[in-house]
Amino acid sequence: MRWFEECDKDSLPEVGGKCASLGELIRMGVRVPPGFAVTTHGCTRFLREAGILPEIGKLVHGLPHDDILRLEEASARIREMIESRPMSIEFEDEVAEAYRCLSLRCGLPATPVAVRSSATAEDLPGASFAGQQDTYLWIRGAEEVLHHVRRCISSLYTARAIGYRQKMGFAHEEVAISVGVQKMANAYTAGVMFTVHPANGDRSVIVIDSNYGFGESVVSGEVTPDHFVVNKVTLDITERTISRKEHCYTVDLKTQRSHLIEVPIERQTVQSLVDDEISELAWMGKQIEKHYGRPMDVEWAVDKDVPSGSNIFILQARPETVWSAKAKAAAEDSSKEATSAMNYIISGLLSGRKVS
Numbered sequence: 433m434r435w436f437e438e439c440d441k442d443s444l445p446e447v448g449g450k451c452a453s454l455g456e457l458i459r460m461g462v463r464v465p466p467g468f469a470v471t472t473h474g475c476t477r478f479l480r481e482a483g484i485l486p487e488i489g490k491l492v493h494g495l496p497h498d499d500i501l502r503l504e505e506a507s508a509r510i511r512e513m514i515e516s517r518p519m520s521i522e523f524e525d526e527v528a529e530a531y532r533c534l535s536l537r538c539g540l541p542a543t544p545v546a547v548r549s550s551a552t553a554e555d556l557p558g559a560s561f562a563g564q565q566d567t568y569l570w571i572r573g574a575e576e577v578l579h580h581v582r583r584c585i586s587s588l589y590t591a592r593a594i595g596y597r598q599k600m601g602f603a604h605e606e607v608a609i610s611v612g613v614q615k616m617a618n619a620y621t622a623g624v625m626f627t628v629h630p631a632n633g634d635r636s637v638i639v640i641d642s643n644y645g646f647g648e649s650v651v652s653g654e655v656t657p658d659h660f661v662v663n664k665v666t667l668d669i670t671e672r673t674i675s676r677k678e679h680c681y682t683v684d685l686k687t688q689r690s691h692l693i694e695v696p697i698e699r700q701t702v703q704s705l706v707d708d709e710i711s712e713l714a715w716m717g718k719q720i721e722k723h724y725g726r727p728m729d730v731e732w733a734v735d736k737d738v739p740s741g742s743n744i745f746i747l748q749a750r751p752e753t754v755w756s757a758k759a760k761a762a763a764e765d766s767s768k769e770a771t772s773a774m775n776y777i778i779s780g781l782l783s784g785r786k787v788s
Contacts, residue, residue: 448550467614
């Protein structure tokens with residue numbers, strides 16, 4: 433186990449991209465809900481002790497990345513194996529003790545947590561692995577945490593993840609998984625923020641999408657969120673689009689589970705973030721981008737149980753990959769063109785040809 437504050441960007445091999453990023457954010461002073469990581473060593477040890485690794489190797493060997501049926505069949509068999517094999521008593525005790533300590537730290541028995549996968553090939557600048565493994569929201573109690581830790585480990589072998597690794601040339605045995613257990617933000621509003629415009633690559637603005645409740649509805653695309661464009665220098669809101677937000681995810685207090693509900697009709701067209709929160713979010717986005725030195729994709733939440741002014745939490749920050757990759761490709765093409773032009777001029781001079 434590793435507490436998030438013990439992690440940083442160099443911890444990626446041990447705790448995966450997501451947990452390493454959370455630790456790095458805490459070290460730079462960003463508000464992040466507390467939590468701990470079950471390390472890649474611990475997860476791999478469980479797979480090895482359960483005798484699963486050789487069987488996984490046989491099932492994924494030679495699978496074509498575009499054969500959906502075979503990928504789904506292999507994924508189902510692997511995930512069933514992982515979720516049915518017993519964990520060692522030592523492993524279960526360590527996870528349960530870390531969860532107990534987290535609950536004490538939060539001052540709430542059986543603290544609600546998000547159980548989140550964190551793979552070593554996730555959140556990399558050169559590949560978009562985000563969303564390929566699972567996240568489970570509002571999990572309470574040691575038994576439930578252990579059950580969902582196992583489900584997160586098995587999600588390393590979703591059909592989508594297996595196929596993507598095959599396509600990108602990542603060896604399956606070289607990709608390990610960690611699991612983050614993080615205090616759940618009881619979100620009044622949540623969503624995503626990009627420090628580059630996702631539609632046109634404009635780096636002078638920050639774009640924020642938001643909806644009521646947990647951010648799952650925004651990330652999954654189940655609703656059309658409110659949309660804000662903020663000037664990165666002045667933090668002025670230059671564009672705002674208030675959408676009709678008909679559904680959101682929140683906790684069912686009876687079952688203590690996250691579920692989809694209908695937003696009351698009188699709230700559906702009300703702005704889900706106040707302007708001061710938009711400005712604070714944009715300022716936090718600027719600091720995160722400055723620290724990482726590149727455009728970022730950020731998940732955030734406004735916690736309704738925390739007083740205003742200190743209730744905005746960053747849940748994840750990962751490198752933006754789409755426009756960053758385009759910028760890199762454009763720079764490489766420009767460099768090639770410059771080299772080609774210079775070669776033309778030099779070859780002309782050497783052959784005595786007049787170059788105008």
